[in-house]
Amino acid sequence: MTTVPDDLLVGLRRARDRIDRHYAEPLDLDALAATAGLSKYHFLRCFARTYGRTPHAFLTERRVERAQDLLRATNLTVTEVCWLVGYSGLGSFSTRFRRLVGCSPSEYQARWELSGPPRIPGCFVMMHGLSDRATQRSRSTDADRAIPEKARDVGAPGESSA
Structure with a gap:
């Protein structure tokens, strides 16, 4: 299993924190990826690799x-x-x-x-x-x-x- 580069972790944490704070609001993959500063599919792969679940499962x-x-x-x-x-x-x-x-x-x-x-x-x-x-x-x-x-x-x- 490959690891996520350290420079991407900041954006992933920012997206995870957004889910934690705004879980009651409608959150879509595009908005979370924009928060992390990544493309939608790259964000999805990196998030799942880092946190062990997809953003949707985390939400x-x-x-x-x-x-x-x-x-x-x-x-x-x-x-x-x-x-x-x-x-x-x-x-x-x-x-x-x-x-x-x-x-x-x-x-x-x-x-x-x-x-x-x-x-x-x-x-x-x-x-x-x-x-x-x-x-x-x-x-x-x-x-x-x-x-x-x-x-x-x-x-x-x-x-x-x-």
Whole structure:
């Protein structure tokens, strides 16, 4: 098995971080490849070689992990969790969840209903920004307010000054 050159790892990490942060949004291979600065198919091969799974499999795992957190800790319905983690259909969500976890989302939620700490009401999750979508929006809005207008246009997206 060949290894990925070190100069490509930075772009691959950037794409992986984008999946981690924006898993609830629609992400396609072209956008992720652009984030990494690679062609679509070269990105796919390098990502799979580096992380042991395709970008789609990595995204699916991330979404199901977050769904598990929400099903354990909140009283949201399975359908609400499905939408919050980025799926547009309950069938595909349930199928992928069952394949990765070994049980359906409803069975998983029922297992945690009576045990563990009190569950967070779904209205609090939606209203107070405890879901990743709301938190992401409020963070970017707060960050935009903190940065002076002239400083916003200085660097390209994703560049760090360090």
